[in-house]
Structure formats: C-alpha cells, structure tokens
Amino acid sequence: MIEYKEYEYGNGLRLVMSKRPEIPNVIINSSFYVGSKDENPEKTGISHLLEHLMFTGSKNVPQGKFDEILHANGGESNAYTTNDITSYYLSVPSSKTEIGMWLDSDRLASFPVNEESLEIQKKVVCEEKQQIHDNSPYGSFDIESAKKLFKKSGYRWAIIGEEEHIKSFSLEDVRNYFSRYYNPSNMVLSVTGDIDYDEIVNLTDKYYGDIPAGEKKRTYLYDEPELEEYTEEDIEDSITLPARFMLYRAPKIGTREFYALKLVSVALTSGESSKIFRKLIESNISAEAYMYLNGMEFVSIFGFTGFINEGKTVKDAASVMNGILNELLDGGLSEDEIIKAKNKIQTSYYIKIQSMVRLANSFGFNKIFYNDCDMINNEVRNFDDLDNRFIKETAGKYLKKENSVVLNYIPRKRS
C-alpha cells in the first residue's frame, strides 16, 4: 500500500506527496494538462518545443543555466510530452529540495523564453525529428499512423509536429501557448522521496502559492467521427525487411474496456508461451512481434505489430496475424492466458513502484486524468474482475476491421 497526502492551494495548484525516506533524494514532478492534441493544427509541435524551452533559463535563472545550477546542486532532470500531457521532473538531494522548487517555480512565475534560446531549440528539435523519425528505420510510423487513424481531432498529428511549423514559431506563439496552459490551475505538482509532508506543503506555498491561477484548461471537445472504412496502405521506407502495423481505435484510459484490451495485449504478447511468440516468432514469420495499448485521454490505440523475416511476405504475416485476432474474436482468451496475464501485470507493477520517478509521474497522471491518487494502489485490482465473457465482448467491439488501419512498411527499391 503506497501512502500519500494531497493538498490544494488557493490558485488551484494540486499537490500530491509520498514519503519514501530510504534514499536521501527527492523527485519534484510538474505535470501540465496539455499535450500535442491541444495544438492549433497550423502550429503543431509547440507543446514539445516548449518542453525543451522550459530548461533554458528563466527570469532569475540566467539563460543556459537551469541545468547547470541543478547539476551543481546534485540534481538531474528530464521531461516528456504526449498527446495529452507534458510532464517534467527534477531529482535533487533532499537537502536541496528548496532549490529544486525555486528552479521549477521560477520558470512558471514568468515567461522563461528568449529569442536566442528559441532559435537554438528549434534547431535541436529539428535534429531530434531527423534522428527519431526521418532517419530511423520505420521512424515515420508515428506520423503516418496518426494521420491515417484520425481525421479531425488533435490526435491526427504526431507529437514532434511538422518541421515547417517548428521552424516558423515566434516568441509570441510560444508566449501565448505558455500563458494559456502553464499555470497552477492546470497542473499537478507531485513530490516523492525523502520528504517531510509539512515542509513540502510550506515550500510549495512559498514558491508556487503566489503564481496567479491562470486559466484552467477548457474541456477538450473530442469530436472525431467513427472511421468510415478500413484502410490499408503500403509505405516505402529505407529498410531491408518489411513490417505490418495493425492499428485499432480503442477505448479511452481508465475504462473497464481499456483494462480488458490491456489484458489482451499482455496475454497474447508476454512470455514465450504466448500465442504471438508461438505463431509468429517460432514459426519464422517474425523476429519481433507484439501487441500494445497506447492509452490516451479520449481514445486509445491498440496496435499489433509484426516485423517480417527475410523470405516471408506481408501476406504471410497478415494471414497469421489475422488468425490470432480471429481466434480472439471467436473465443476470447483461455483461462490460462488470463491467469498468466494477471500474474505478469502484478510482477510488473512491483517493479514499477520501486522507482520514485515513476511513482511521482503516476501521481501526476492519475490526479490529472482521474482526480484519484489511489489509482496507484488499484492498478492491479483493475484487472481482477475481468472475465472472458467481457474480454471477448470488448475485443469484438473494437478489434474489428472497419475500426482499423493497416500500414505495411515495404523496402524502398534501391539504386
């Protein structure tokens, strides 16, 4: 049982704390309820660009000195952006908790970006896009899948954004985005580690308490229409071996149906007794194959990926992958598959909660999307009452052809 305490401030800031005294370090996580889907379609990538810019300095932290000060005080930092959330963490020795809060809050108290850092980080992000997407085998997958799977909502572009948009951002664009979303009423601060609860409550008040509440993010209007028809497309890439990516729109996070499909993905993928291992890998169709569920706020993505071996074709892989899905749709999972998946989920959970960084991250996520910090203690229980009847019913509802997009990555003909 993970213990925690919560506190809410006058400016809307929500604080979650969990004490873990064994290691003399503290994690300070700031999670903002904004991600790439909230962007203007003509200005994609700004959430992720702003994530880079939040480390470049602020009013009282000289440009380029944020990480330098943090490191000089024994700290470390990182951040990530998703379609729905932008999350930052600082790790500091517990004796330096106040410096961590000073650094983190100063970049919120006033707009922290200047022209020079903006221009440099635009270049860095373009290099990142090259490295992760453009110059990496199958690297365009995130971009292509978002485009094909969604037509109207902000899920239709990739988190990194369009290169032309990234290059065109002005300081004003970034300032407007920052002002709208980076404020106490639109964030959760979670602090884990070697802490004293009262001290954290007071320090949070001292450093974040006087930042104006700002606008709370309006409810996002998710109005993506149902997929009209099945789409299958071949994409040429600089690769030697083809791959088949099957994608389905799936239920949003936190729902019983979401957990049912999560269980399906674990049951059919995890371990060498799994159906995917037996039918795709052992039969020499794929060197790597797996199912996954990418959870998002309004809709999730259920994926089934098979990298295809030399001498095998997309058709060979499609036939086996469809066979695995059809068995699921016809009969659901076996009793053993369900037990195995639940056991794996439990083992993985104990591994996850050993990390203070992951714990702080989970608190931020759970508070933002469920307003329920106890989710951390119920993660495994969410799977307890799932039976095969419900699993089969859910699979039938979502994993159907007309709710899917298939991308076949094909080697580009070489000169």
Place this chain on the structure above:
Amino acid sequence: MIDRSIMPLTGKQRDIKFPDFNEIDFNNGLKVFLVKDSRYDLITTRFLFRSGSYFDYFSGDNKSGLASITSEMLNKGAAGYSAHQIAEILDMNGAITGSGAGYDASFLSLTCLPSNFDEVFGIGADMILDPAFPEAELIIKKNRLINSLISMQDDGSYLAERIFKAKVFEGTPYAGDPDGNIKSAGGFEREDLLQFKSKYFNPSNMIIAAVGNFDIDYIVKKMRDKFEFKTGLNDTVNFDFNLKQEGIKIYLKEKEDATQASLYMGHRGVPRNTEDSVKIIFLNTMLGGSFTSRINRNLREEKGLTYGVRTAFSFMKYSGDFSIEAEINHEKAGQAVEEIIGELNDIRNNYAENDEIQQVKNYISGNYPMQLESSNSVAGKILSLELYGVNKNYYSNYLSEVDSISQEDIIGTAGKYILPDELTIVAAGNVKKLKEQLSGFGEIIITEEVL
C-alpha cells in the same frame, strides 16, 4: 511575495551508506550475494557466468555470438522439460525472465513473487544444469537472430558503432558484437552450444545475486542443494591487447537515403579494474557524460548541431574504449568533429576551473544515491565488482574519492586517457557529403563490409 532573485540556501546532503549485503562462498568457488529487501513482494535472482563474448574468440573460427545464443537457449528445453513446458511454467508464475551475454559475462535472470519462487528457481536451476539445446529450437533461434541482425543494418548508429568497435579492437576478442553477426549466426551447431555450456556455464564459474523479500537461510539452502558441487575449473585465456594506433583514421560507410550522419568516434581505453577508474568517470562526466557536460553544452545547447552527444568510457575486463556518439546533419559533420576535437584538446591542455570541478563533484555525489534506489541496481553493482575483480570497498570509498579530485588529477587523467592523435572516426551516411566534410581530419577509408 517571495524574492525569487535570491537562490535559496540549503544544508548539507545527508550521507548515504552502500546497503548491507551478505556474501557467501560455496566450496566449489561459486559466489553468492544476497540483498534482503522486504519493501516489495518480489524476488529477483541473477545467475552470472564469468564468461561472455570474449570467449567466443577462443571457441573456433567465427563463433561471434556463441555466449549469447548459448545463454538465450537455456530455456529451450532442460531436464526433460520441453521449451514449451518451461515457457508455460515461467509464464503461469508471472515470472519475468532475461538472458544474454556481454563482453565479459553471460546471464540468466528471473523475477517473480515470493510465493512463486520455489517453482521458478527450480526450473531456472534445471535450465542452467541440464539444458537440452534441441536442434529444432536452435534453428528457430538462429533464424530470429539473423533477421534481427539484418534489420540492424538499416540503423546508421548501429553500423557506426559496430565499425568503430571492429576497428579499435581489430584482431582481438572484443572486436565482435556480443550478439554475433549474420555469418556467424548461421553457422552455430548444437555441439558448439553444448561445448560452450560445459566449459563455462557451470557452478564454479558462476556468481548468484538474489534480491528481495526472502528468508536468507532458506534461499541459501536452496542454492546449496542445487549448485554446491565440484565442477571443472575454467580455462582463463590471456590475450595481449596492444591497441595503439598511429594517427587519425576515418571510416565512412554508405547508408542510402540517410538524412543525418551517424557519428561514432574515439579510441582505445582501459580495463574496468584500473586504479584510475573514479578519476576517469569524473573526467568523462565533465567532458561529455552528462547533459551539462562540455561537449553536449557546446554542440547542442550553444550551437544546436545535434539532439544530443554523449561520451563514454566502456570498461571491459581486459581492455576498454573511449567513445563519442552523435547524430549530425551531414552539412555540419565537419564542424561537429572539429568542435569535439577542440574539446578533447582543451581538457588535456588547460586546467579546469575549480568552480566547474566542484559542480561536477556535486552532480556525481547528489545523483549517486539514485543508483541505490532499487535493490536490483545494488545487486548489479555488487556483481560487477566481483566479476571485474574490483575492491569490495569501491562504493564505500566512491564519494570520498570523488571529493578528493583536483585540477591536477583532471589534467593528468585527460593527458593519459584522452588520445586525440589516435582517434578512429566512423560516420555512416552519405559518403560523398561526409568525404567533403571530414577529409581534413585524416586518412579516409570507405568501408563496404557488413558486420
């Protein structure tokens, strides 16, 4: 309103002690380390064999990857159980397993709930003591490995790293990829695995580390019952590593359609057991081992030339290397290499400011406790000390040694271990563009080989 212009004053960092652990010597040479941790309902057992891909070299012609495939085949049938039966037992118990090999060791790891420990440990012991390596399973494993290796050829950073290691360690047991190569993978026979197993994967050549919520007497008894018996001693094969290189060499590998160049450069290094290891780690942290290190600050934060650049000293048991890795725009490759060489020379030739040294000390000591957060990471550190023959007090003395590092230590360590005149520079990408960018730095060799 608080005055944010003043950085808060803070106290001294609380001391951290390396966690207690039990060390037990079995009478057959097997070492056991136990880290009891009742906070989480899990037990992880790691079986480490003191033989990795180094011994591939001594196992016959082109046996690169043999240690790895042997360890990965341990679960493919043992003690009368088929591969499928073993998978069923492990998966029913919710066990998370891993196996593989690095340069100096091979391993099998098993993580499960304490209530499932007996069954998981039992099947793990069978896998180690009596593996079957069935032909049919070996064919499947080889196919999978070959296809993974084919796919890796599309990745510029993999190609650059492989070429770098092959050149720096040319003709030595560390030249090959621990995972093997396409040619070697196709050639493995069941007999190769049986021989490697019987020679190296036996209890006398093993270290076990168990971490988690267990009764110490109980778990030691389980281990003694299974593994405390005499086995043949292993050959230690010495190799004379003479990796000195005359002048800078540049290897370019064509990668069609590349929109960025994958750069991997560096030179020979030193073994893990070197007495200067803490000084080297410190030097690397300052030079390129952290986000605020000199090279990353220069190339990423000041010039926007790359998403990130990192330097590393890879320590192996009998040798090592120093490397710098980045993905760079083709048109900026020359500038990037020039900046990197400039930083290497600067740290060799100029004393670092005391402020910078203090910052790095604080960075290392402040972050060090995070490495002890999970008992698994603690066990990893203990295993590594034993494997590489490093003094067991290494971590107890680590922070005081970091704290004592001086300007002279840094310039002395850089002078000894950073060797700009011996650089091997590898770039995978558009060779025509790279040739233009890099021709001023040294002899250029276009490499065609697929490794």
